[in-house]
Amino acid sequence: MIERINRGRVQASGVLLGPGDDAALVAAPDGRFVVTTDMLVQDRHFRLDWSSPEDIGRKAIAQNAADVVAMGAWPSAFVVALGCPADTALEFVDGLSDGMWAEAARAGASIAGGDLVRSRELVISVTAFGDLRGGAAITRAGARVGDTVAVAGRLGWSAAGLAILTAGSRPDDVAEALAAHRVPQPPYAAVLDTVTTGVTALTDVSDGLLADLGHIAESSGVAIDLDSAALRDPALERLAARMDADAAQWILTGGEDHAFAGTWSPETDLPAGWTPIGRVCAGHGVTVDGATRPGDAGWESFGGVDSAVPGRSR
Amino acid sequence: MIERINRGRVQASGVLLGPGDDAALVAAPDGRFVVTTDMLVQDRHFRLDWSSPEDIGRKAIAQNAADVVAMGAWPSAFVVALGCPADTALEFVDGLSDGMWAEAARAGASIAGGDLVRSRELVISVTAFGDLRGGAAITRAGARVGDTVAVAGRLGWSAAGLAILTAGSRPDDVAEALAAHRVPQPPYAAVLDTVTTGVTALTDVSDGLLADLGHIAESSGVAIDLDSAALRDPALERLAARMDADAAQWILTGGEDHAFAGTWSPETDLPAGWTPIGRVCAGHGVTVDGATRPGDAGWESFGGVDSAVPGRSR
Numbered sequence: 001m002i003e004r005i006n007r008g009r010v011q012a013s014g015v016l017l018g019p020g021d022d023a024a025l026v027a028a029p030d031g032r033f034v035v036t037t038d039m040l041v042q043d044r045h046f047r048l049d050w051s052s053p054e055d056i057g058r059k060a061i062a063q064n065a066a067d068v069v070a071m072g073a074w075p076s077a078f079v080v081a082l083g084c085p086a087d088t089a090l091e092f093v094d095g096l097s098d099g100m101w102a103e104a105a106r107a108g109a110s111i112a113g114g115d116l117v118r119s120r121e122l123v124i125s126v127t128a129f130g131d132l133r134g135g136a137a138i139t140r141a142g143a144r145v146g147d148t149v150a151v152a153g154r155l156g157w158s159a160a161g162l163a164i165l166t167a168g169s170r171p172d173d174v175a176e177a178l179a180a181h182r183v184p185q186p187p188y189a190a191v192l193d194t195v196t197t198g199v200t201a202l203t204d205v206s207d208g209l210l211a212d213l214g215h216i217a218e219s220s221g222v223a224i225d226l227d228s229a230a231l232r233d234p235a236l237e238r239l240a241a242r243m244d245a246d247a248a249q250w251i252l253t254g255g256e257d258h259a260f261a262g263t264w265s266p267e268t269d270l271p272a273g274w275t276p277i278g279r280v281c282a283g284h285g286v287t288v289d290g291a292t293r294p295g296d297a298g299w300e301s302f303g304g305v306d307s308a309v310p311g312r313s314r
Numbered sequence: 315m316i317e318r319i320n321r322g323r324v325q326a327s328g329v330l331l332g333p334g335d336d337a338a339l340v341a342a343p344d345g346r347f348v349v350t351t352d353m354l355v356q357d358r359h360f361r362l363d364w365s366s367p368e369d370i371g372r373k374a375i376a377q378n379a380a381d382v383v384a385m386g387a388w389p390s391a392f393v394v395a396l397g398c399p400a401d402t403a404l405e406f407v408d409g410l411s412d413g414m415w416a417e418a419a420r421a422g423a424s425i426a427g428g429d430l431v432r433s434r435e436l437v438i439s440v441t442a443f444g445d446l447r448g449g450a451a452i453t454r455a456g457a458r459v460g461d462t463v464a465v466a467g468r469l470g471w472s473a474a475g476l477a478i479l480t481a482g483s484r485p486d487d488v489a490e491a492l493a494a495h496r497v498p499q500p501p502y503a504a505v506l507d508t509v510t511t512g513v514t515a516l517t518d519v520s521d522g523l524l525a526d527l528g529h530i531a532e533s534s535g536v537a538i539d540l541d542s543a544a545l546r547d548p549a550l551e552r553l554a555a556r557m558d559a560d561a562a563q564w565i566l567t568g569g570e571d572h573a574f575a576g577t578w579s580p581e582t583d584l585p586a587g588w589t590p591i592g593r594v595c596a597g598h599g600v601t602v603d604g605a606t607r608p609g610d611a612g613w614e615s616f617g618g619v620d621s622a623v624p625g626r627s628r
């Protein structure tokens with residue numbers, strides 16, 4: 001099976017030694033490497049009746065790659081441990097692996113190794129690596145009062161797709177939302193091409209915009225106020241109206257789009273791909289138009305029911 | 315929970331940024347890093363009635379650290395993704411984490427980050443990193459005809475412990491075997507202090523000596539013949555006799571002691587801690603006293619029954 005998964009794959013140039021020995025060997029030209037790990041569990045982080053194996057593979061890699069990029073690092077490699085029941089179809093593993101390799105390539109990297117074990121439910125554990133190319137790691141702790149808050153990538157569309165799948169009944173014209181839920185498209189390159197100057201704090205949006213900006217606010221010892229008008233998305237509002245849903249709620253609390261949120265020095269002209277959505281202020285917490293939104297908690301790992309629900313980054 | 319796990323922990327010097335951001339940052343002074351990942355599943359790779367949480371944590375780290383050392387690299391950091399049922403006791407996670415930190419420290423490293431999710435069965439996914447300190451990676455492919463085959467560390471004791479636990483009835487004086495099964499003690503330092511000269515191929519023994527030497531033989535395009543007399547262990551034979559078991563079988567096919575097996579240039583005096591057990595020859599396959607032992611397969615990931623059985627390295 002491991003041979004089958006790796007057959008014909010071409011490793012990225014940074015993978016100096018791929019699968020087949022006790023360990024792999026990956027280049028770290030910067031002399032440091034960024035590392036993050038996420039575990040996805042069947043029927044909790046993904047559902048086989050909602051997503052194809054390729055979709056699941058792409059998403060598993062994308063959410064880890066987004067965490068690497070959120071540090072300002074270029075993805076270099078991934079390793080994947082997969083637990084699956086003994087009766088898992090070969091085609092499922094093939095599809096999962098194809099999706100992983102496709103998304104790893106989109107992120108500029110490849111899959112350097114892994115493990116394959118038997119388990120009762122499907123469990124996918126991805127670890128991702130990145131290289132800072134001599135730059136400083138961009139943490140959540142650098143936001144300063146007066147900075148502009150901006151996002152790159154889409155917000156709320158994955159939450160809309162999840163709402164559609166959960167409701168079961170499908171209004172027309174929802175393909176975009178379903179695709180957003182099944183295969184997030186984090187704008188890796190747009191972020192990495194622009195974070196070299198002026199960005200003071202950076203994160204990916206995986207727990208929901210309010211929750212993830214809350215992490216920046218807490219780590220940086222500041223408050224953040226968002227401008228609701230800047231967050232509006234007419235296409236998402238039209239979709240929400242057809243579902244009697246609240247587009248703002250999707251935008252503010254939906255994770256899994258793996259957009260990026262950052263704070264920028266006010267002297268910096270926001271680069272292409274970034275949309276200003278608010279301001280860093282003195283204080284603590286995150287507000288919208290100056291007011292808190294009670295009950296807008298982000299994703300909680302151990303809350304909720306045992307159905308597929310948005311993933312989280314750490 | 316994540317805060318609780320990390321409270322009071324002191325990171326190794328190579329961990330430049332630990333838990334709390336989108337990703338961790340680890341030093342790679344060599345400009346490359348070794349990486350390996352292993353997934354452990356409850357009732358397949360460990361059993362809660364056989365091992366304490368601390369034991370399980372130590373073993374999970376040890377088997378990954380052994381893979382790093384088997385490349386000739388010094389462990390630098392680990393990341394851990396943990397899936398556990400919602401009713402998992404806090405004390406279990408505390409114990410698991412304590413065991414992991416203790417073994418990571420014994421390997422000279424620390425736990426730089428992780429993920430914590432809900433799952434139906436306990437799943438532990440460890441990824442380990444190491445630094446080659448400017449040396450070449452020691453693969454399985456370098457064995458040459460005429461090399462000496464040698465081992466560092468104990469063989470068969472973990473298999474003996476597993477046999478005792480499986481049998482249920484416990485003869486006297488089995489504490490050593492039970493401890494060997496519960497907490498392997500790979501001789502990291504002894505290996506890393508000695509592999510600088512003369513070693514041509516190296517692996518850790520996780521699938522069983524015959525299987526792992528088989529990997530070296532296949533990768534190197536050579537045969538290996540072992541000397542049964544050199545492998546004898548009188549204490550293990552006494553234990554085996556009391557259980558009507560075969561010590562040689564434990565030694566040749568038991569994994570999980572995470573001893574190390576290497577091939578050494580015949581010009582090299584074997585360093586302290588290494589015991590010669592055989593010779594590299596022309597041909598293919600692994601023999602004992604010139605004969606094959608039919609049926610001595612190593613651990614197979616998807617074979618066997620769903621009870622705790624020896625782990626494997628990749």
